[in-house]
Every structure is written in C-alpha cells, then in structure tokens.
Amino acid sequence: MNKRSFAAACACALGALTLTACGSGGSGSGASEGGNVTLKLVAADYGDKASNSSTTYWNDVAQRFTAANPKIKVDVQVINWNDIDSQVKTMIQSGNVPDVLQTGGYADKVADDLLYPANEVLSEKTRANLIDTFAKAGEVDGKGYGIPFVSSARAFFYNKAVFAQAGITEAPKSWDDVKAAAEKIKAAVPGVTPYALPLGPEEAQGESLIWELGNGGGLTDAKGAYTLNSQANIDAFSWLKTNLVAPGLTYANPATTDRKTAFADFAAGKAAMLNGHPSLIQMSKDGKVDYGVAPIPGKAGALKSTLGVADWMMAFKGNGHKDQVRAFLDFAYSKENTLKFDETYNLMPVTKDTLQEMTGSGKHADLEPFFALLPNAAFYPLGNTTWDAVSAEIKKSGGTAVNDPAKVLGELQKKAEAAVSNQ
Secondary structure, three states: OOHHHHHHHOOOOOOOEEEOOOOOOOOOOOEOHHHOEEEEEEEEOOOOOHHHOHHHHHHHHHHHHHHHOOOEEEEEEEEOOOOHHHHHHHHHHOOOOOOEEEEOOOHHHHHOOOEOOHHHHOOHHHHHHEOHHHHHHOEEOOEEOOEEEEEEEOEEEEEHHHHHHOOOOOOOOEHHHHHHHHHHHHHHOOOOEOOOOOOOOOOHHHHHHHHHHHOOOOOEOOOOOEOOOOHHHHHHHHHHHHHHHOOOOOOOOHHHOOHHHHHHHHHOOOEOEEEEOOHHHHHHHHOOOOEEEEOOEEOOOEOOOOEEEEEEEEEEOOOOOHHHHHHHHHHHOOHHHHHHHHHHHOOEOOEHHHHHHHHHOOOOHHHHHHHHHHHHOEOOOOOOOOHHHHHHHHHHHHHHHHOOHHHHHHHHHHHHHHHHHHO
C-alpha cells in the first residue's frame, strides 16, 4: 500500500506516527523531576490537508492518556509521508532515538537492533486482539517486532454500466473469465480499456504479486527464500502477455503504466476492470462510476487470499522507557482509539474488536468486501531485511516481465540472491 494514496483517498489508503523519546539522560532527557517521563511520538500524517491532519488525532490521544497517567507525558510530532523516513533516520543517527514510531516498515530497525520485541511492549490482551495474519506479518525470524496499525487489502473492481453494455452479467472469477469479459468489452464499448494493468514503477511489486498469487506463485517459498523466477510466476506473466497485452485488451505498455493512471481511468469510466484498494471507492463515487467489488480472479477461480498491506507501529529500546511505552500502546490500541482513527480516514482495522465493530455497525457497507478479505491476506516478505532493496528492483524492472517473463524474472532473482548474500 502506497501511503500517500492511503492518506489521500480516504482515503486509504492502503499507507502513522512515531513515538520518539528524548532519552533518559543528558540533553533532551525524557525524564523530569518526580520521576515523570516524556515519550516523544513521531507520527506520519494520514491527512491530505491541515483540517484533517493526524496531529489533531494524536494530540487528543496523548492528552487523554496523560490525564489517566499523570507521570507520563507524550510529545507529539507528525511528519508527512514524503519526509518521515529521512527525518527518522536523522533522529536515529543523531542519538535522538524514538520511543515509538509508526510508519511504513520496520525490518531495517530490527536489523540494527533498535526495537523491543512486541511481546515486551504490548499486554497479552492487546496482542491477542491483533488480527492474526497481520501480527504474523510483523515477525522477523519468528519474533514479532512490527505492530500492525492500519491495513488495506486488494479486491477486483468492475464498471457495472460497461459490463451491462457488453452483456456481461457477473464478475469474472477466473483468468479465462477476465479474458472473455475483456474481449466483449473491446467489441461493444469502444474507447474503454477493458482491463487496466498497471505494472509501472509506482507499484509493480504489488500488481505482480497479485497475479503470481493467482497462479499459486509468490515472492518467497515457505522458508522465506526468494522465488521470483519460479515457474508459476513465469507462467503468470506469460498468460498476461498472451491473453491481455498481445490482443490489445489492456494498456499498450503496462510496464510504464502506474497505478494512479489506472485508478484515474477507472474513476473516469475509461477502464472497465482492475485490481484496487479502498481508496478507489471514493474516487469512483466522485467520478459517478457505478462500480462493483468482488474477489480477485485467479487462474482456476476467485482467490481466497489477496494482497494485504499494513502500516506499522514499533517501540525503540534506546531510552529504556519500556513500561511507559507499554502503557501508552495499550491505551492507543483500545477500540475507542483505533475505531476513531480508522473511521476518520476510512481505513481498515488491524484489531479484532474494531473489525467486529466496523462490520457490525452498518456504517461501512462500501468496505465490507474488503473486511472479508483481511483474515486471509498475504503480505510482502516484510520481515526480510533485504525486502526494501528487492522491492526497489522489482519497481524498476519487474513490469517488463510481461514482455519477456523468464529473462526479466531470472535477472530479478539473481539480484535478490545477491542482496541476501551481501546482507
């Protein structure tokens, strides 16, 4: 989930804050007279303008927490998504290590031995309340460090009016269904791209993984080793090349087409089908597109597991404020607070009680297809400390696998193996 789209859409997506403490000694100490502690919270901003900045939310949480815990104050700092990673890096390098950070990834912090394990900074009740698949995605070598904060999942969007015009009566369930529907749309509705396939650098790794999952493939094997050029993955791209690209049923060059282009085309009624996340809901409404949402088609039928994306909370151990951080995180993860954040930004929950509340309230009918997908979501190999580097390579060239699947995926596999050997 691209965080900026997470924010802008909803927005969702799907895609935060950081609690940074000033240390327990010397200048910038988080301790004060009487044994009081100040935790510094650095947060990524999910708002897209001043009026809905996440600063408002976190200041409210911090004030209510301190009212209940007078000896623990929280210094809130909210940073936009474009700058948060670089600013946090500077904080760490300068010795101003956060107490808690909420942002897009955690594995690099684990590699540098900066974080508390999640079980040391979350109560058993809070840990048990996390949706299992998301909690598992926060693990490195079997131990949790990343604490899921908000989530998103991918589903299949289709234009109901275009489908009706082409005589299509139900959403595709298999790849063959997708091809058949695309052929009907191309014949009956000129000017509309039948299937929007965005394999450009914005998020080639996401779209690629969705299609690979559809053929029983993926990025890694059960032991976590990269399998970018597995036969299942090669066959998935070969299918796209033969059945969508060559017949002109998608963009002429998917490898240079970004997701934002595909989303904009769908929201303008210029594309009939694509894989999307919840941010596309409001875009479609704004464009007056009568859309439907269904499980993503796979080669043999609709997928039971789709791509899940999460943003993460993590607790730094450098300042020694474990007990205070634990108290704050247990407070922050209460249903009252997580529900308010998710509803403010129309995001997906990562806690079981908030998921139950949002699915049972009747207020989030548009999100219900996505709620059903969350418990079985599949993730990028977030716990692999080489994933950031491998993901960057996939973004650069992965989409071109639709032109020469075996060659491109083979080159990517070699780069992934090199990253592992050099870590």
